[in-house]
Amino acid sequence: MSLVEELGAQLRATSEELPTGLVSVAMERLRSASDLLNWVRQTSVDPLGVPQLGNAIEHAEHSAAALRLAQDAIASYLAVLGLSGGAPPKDDYRAGLKQDDPAPPRTEEQAPPPERLGPWWQERVAALTGEAPPPPAEAGAAGGRSGGTAELLRRVAAGVRSGDRARLGRDLHRVDAATGLGLSAASSPVLHRLAGDLLGHEPRPEDMQRLRTAAGGRVRSLLPGTPPAVLDTLLARICRAPAAAEAPAHPADSAVTASVLTGVLLARLGRDPATLDPDAPEPSRTRGADA
Amino acid sequence: MASVAEVRAAVDAALHQVTEGQAAIQAAREKLGEAQQSLAAALDGSANDAVGAAHASLAQADQQLEECLGATLMAVEQAQTYTATL
Numbered sequence: 001m002s003l004v005e006e007l008g009a010q011l012r013a014t015s016e017e018l019p020t021g022l023v024s025v026a027m028e029r030l031r032s033a034s035d036l037l038n039w040v041r042q043t044s045v046d047p048l049g050v051p052q053l054g055n056a057i058e059h060a061e062h063s064a065a066a067l068r069l070a071q072d073a074i075a076s077y078l079a080v081l082g083l084s085g086g087a088p089p090k091d092d093y094r095a096g097l098k099q100d101d102p103a104p105p106r107t108e109e110q111a112p113p114p115e116r117l118g119p120w121w122q123e124r125v126a127a128l129t130g131e132a133p134p135p136p137a138e139a140g141a142a143g144g145r146s147g148g149t150a151e152l153l154r155r156v157a158a159g160v161r162s163g164d165r166a167r168l169g170r171d172l173h174r175v176d177a178a179t180g181l182g183l184s185a186a187s188s189p190v191l192h193r194l195a196g197d198l199l200g201h202e203p204r205p206e207d208m209q210r211l212r213t214a215a216g217g218r219v220r221s222l223l224p225g226t227p228p229a230v231l232d233t234l235l236a237r238i239c240r241a242p243a244a245a246e247a248p249a250h251p252a253d254s255a256v257t258a259s260v261l262t263g264v265l266l267a268r269l270g271r272d273p274a275t276l277d278p279d280a281p282e283p284s285r286t287r288g289a290d291a
Numbered sequence: 292m293a294s295v296a297e298v299r300a301a302v303d304a305a306l307h308q309v310t311e312g313q314a315a316i317q318a319a320r321e322k323l324g325e326a327q328q329s330l331a332a333a334l335d336g337s338a339n340d341a342v343g344a345a346h347a348s349l350a351q352a353d354q355q356l357e358e359c360l361g362a363t364l365m366a367v368e369q370a371q372t373y374t375a376t377l
Binding site: 007010011013014017018019022023025026027029030032033034036037039040046047048049050052053055056057059060062063064066067069070073074076077080095096120177178181182185 | 297298301302304305306307308309311312313315316318319322323325326329330333334337339341342344345348349351352353355356358359360362363365366367368369370373
């Protein structure tokens with residue numbers, strides 16, 4: 001390997017290791033929190049931290065944009081070195097699917113109390129999927145946070161692949177709200193990557209209709225209760241298009257719809273849900289599958 | 292019918308999401324710091340515009356994450372103040 005090649009390899013590695021996926025995960029976590037607080041405070045004049053979370057999300061968006069600019073600048077410099085035309089940079093799109101969360105160890109005082117949201121999550125899952133919650137004994141057997149959000153996303157994707165709405169409903173009913181809400185964050189970078197693979201290029205605002213055509217029907221058939229605006233907002237985020245202003249949705253809607261959309265895009269690409277495992281081999285990037 | 296316990300639980304669930312978001316931001320800042328060091332070492336001595344742009348963008352990304360973290364801390368404080376008064 002020549003000196004220039006070595007320098008190029010080092011720069012490519014640096015570009016690929018930029019934390020785009022982690023920033024996307026953070027953004028979705030904050031959006032979930034904001035949706036939930038908005039839902040709690042709908043008729044209250046107390047802002048409950050929502051404006052500050054809006055600012056935080058905006059900063060995260062700017063950071064993500066700056067990371068993309070840095071990747072572009074590195075690519076430009078590689079071209080100056082005469083090393084352009086390589087493979088598209090890998091990214092950490094499975095950053096939200098690692099079992100060992102990056103959360104720092106919590107002291108006993110900081111640990112979140114056991115969830116007492118009651119049937120809030122299950123009621124919304126029933127409305128979205130049209131599937132009633134399983135009997136309490138059955139639900140308790142696999143409930144709570146067992147398996148975590150990453151495992152739930154893989155199970156949802158498997159349910160989507162089999163087209164089994166009852167199974168999808170069961171898997172979503174069995175978790176608590178914290179695990180379920182985490183689906184937004186876990187699926188966000190994955191959705192962007194899968195959409196790019198399906199389209200054959202980075203998703204752009206003008207690709208929204210193509211993605212809607214490719215996935216909308218399947219999402220609606222599996223989630224007959226999801227408001228159309230929720231899917232449109234997700235597609236707008238994937239395509240980095242401005243989202244239409246809307247009334248606050250139920251906080252579970254975006255998480256559940258994002259997970260099902262992930263399963264639909266995986267199925268369109270002919271990929272197994274196991275490819276969502278961060279330790280699984282990187283799937284080959286099929287360019288412009290069939291969207 | 293909703294109860295104070297349920298409102299508090301919903302806010303707690305939101306704050307759990309914020310905590311996870313903060314952890315992801317901190318992890319991202321660590322990776323970003325490593326990338327800045329690696330880039331500085333590799334491109335030491337270069338006066339190319341693209342190199343300057345890369346350095347500036349990474350610094351900007353980190354600055355935005357820092358401000359993001361600060362905003363989340365204020366949000367948490369405000370939400371906790373609210374639940375304390377319930």
